[in-house]
Amino acid sequence: MTAVRVLILGVVAGLSSFGVDFYLPATKALALSFDSEVSAAGLNVSLFFLGIAVGQFIGGALSDAFGRKKLLVVALLVFIVASISQIFSSTLGLFIALRSIQGVAGGALAVVVTAIICDENDVRGTAKLLSQTTVISIGMRFIAPMLAGYLVAFVDWHALPAIVSILSIACLIFVLFHIDETLPAAKRRRRSLVHSLQDIWMILCNSRTRIFIAIEMCCSVGLFAFVTGSAHHFIENYLLSSTEFGYVYSGFTVVLLVAVFSNQWLVTKFGIALMMRSSIPVQLFFASALIFTARFFEPVLWLHITLLAGYLASAFIIRLNATAAAVKSIPEVQGTAASIISTISFGVGGLIGVQMTLLSGVTTYALEYLIFASSVFLFLYFLLCLRSRAFNQ
Template sequence: MNFRSILILGALSAFGPLAIDFYLPAFPAMALAFGTDEQHVQMTLAAYFLGLSIGQLAYGPVADRFGRRIPLLTGVGLFTAASLACAFAPNLEWLIGARFIQALGGCAGMVIARAVVSDKCDAVGSAKVFSQLMLVMGLAPILAPMLGGLLVNTTGWQSIFLVLTFFSALVGLAVALGLPESMPAHVPRQPLSGALRQYGRLLADPVFLGHALTGGIAIAGMFAYIAGSPFVFIKLYGVPPEHFGWLFGANAAGFILVAQVNARMLAKRGPAFLLTRTVWIYVGAGLALLAVTSMHTEQLWPLLIPLFICISSLGCILPNASACAMNGQGARAGSASAMLGCLQFSVAAGAAALVAVLHDGSAVPMALVISLCGILVVSVAMLTRRLQNARALVQAQV
């Protein structure tokens, strides 16, 4: 794939993290503006996660039936309109609804970006491109909270959504002018009537399901961090909103660095091998984070070290899990990408909501959810690896 296509796909993949990370520093200001508390403002985050999980199921079959460009442009247009609606939300209920619709548009880029990569690359090539996309989209969680904190303090939280409106419109123009149809002409177009059948086959495939859940549970841990970090950093440890982005960006930088190391390591080891090794780092760091937060230390830095390792390890886990799940999907790549994203963000929405439910005025709920995700990730990844090896053995005998 050429650099221009990767850049556009990276921008499309960045819709998710931008729409999430950009407004995190604004939680206290939004709670004040709507006369509520930050726990209720977190519902806008849960609504976005829910929209991401539901919307992806629709885009997959549509992308397999009509190609990649039409649903992609439709989704970007919907994201742009909903972002504008968020900026002028008169109350919290309006904002929650607009965020849900914004997610329905934004998930088009996430689904179809994976499908485009699958159209063009094999398993190892896909893992490399996914790692490169992590570099492009990884700039979002570094820059977004910093810019978001600056905008909140200077022009108000509404300006965050106006910037998202402008960005998405610009990306839509780039897609229209610079991203050609990637679905091969010889690949049969899948009828929409067979969507449920395709999803049923994917859910009945234990190897696909295992890899999808491995990535999904890992993302759930990351979203528990995203949901809990504004309270932990800003409220609990007194980090100014304009400095929140530096801490958030440091973890994102670790994520990007590991993703690029992963891309180089793929030349010697396959994505499945690297995936089953990295999950142990993730669970170890998650349990260390839980131990530190349980001590209720007054200093922030002991918490930051295991948190950095945990988030950084996702730079290897996520691209490899996605590549393994998408490998060999062929004509149903759109549906496979949609189911992959739906499973990932359904689990993530639950994790974000769980952090809010367990809220006790400390960092323990965030760390507890992350560590539980780590334990589940290791369990699912190891079981999937055994199933994959057993399937390969059977195919070799046949």
């Protein structure tokens, strides 16, 4: 796969995550513009997440039935129309509805990109290219809040959907001319709802796929706990200002980039199996160190950040490789498999967000407890799976 195609697919896949972080700084401006509460304006992000989950759930099956490129083009068109329409929204309700539609399209885009990569590569190549597209997505997320904050402060919130519209139109043009169909008509599976449900059941009944989905879920618990709880954790427990927290969060983004680059090289050299065997114990070490130092030593900020960075890097590497292995385990329905995994991941993320809110009111160690619990469960499950032929295939 050429560098241009990887770049295009990375940006297309990153539109959904970009659509989350890019709109966050505009929450207060939206509330003022529509004369509503800030909490009500924040629903645009919540429903965008819900839209992503729906798009990921249906996107894989539709791409298996009608082809990758067709769905990619249709989803981009929907994303563009929803983005442009937001500029002319007259009420907050209409804006939120358009954001949810935008999320559905963004979720479908992410799943189809994964399916395209899987179509053209073996397990090792899939993991490597998923790492490369993830680098691009993380880079977009790193830039998004800073750029959005500048636009909201010096222009207006209307500039945000305008920028997103321009970016998605550029993606559509490049997709039309540089991305080929990777699923021939002879291999497509146009299925009824009953048959689609049968495909989902087949995926969940595949022992190898089920193992790696479970591993991915365990990593998602810790990663989403960090995303949803890190602001409260650092600002309340370590008394950081919002600006200081922004620098810390950007630093963690850099850590994830380093982890992705490292995974590209390590997977190519050693393969997914060895990466999983080594990364899972490393993850448990950092999770254990986090909870131990937090409970008994009240560590200084730099030590806590170092341990948390080690956990995030190892968990992210495990999640990337588990996703690649799970999708490649069902070659007949890779698109559906990719959508199921992504939907489960976002479902776990939503539940963890609620759990973080509940636990934060009870203990100051909510983040550490969730990370440690998920890491211990993953390690025990990993030991159990080591004897399984499905894991070692």
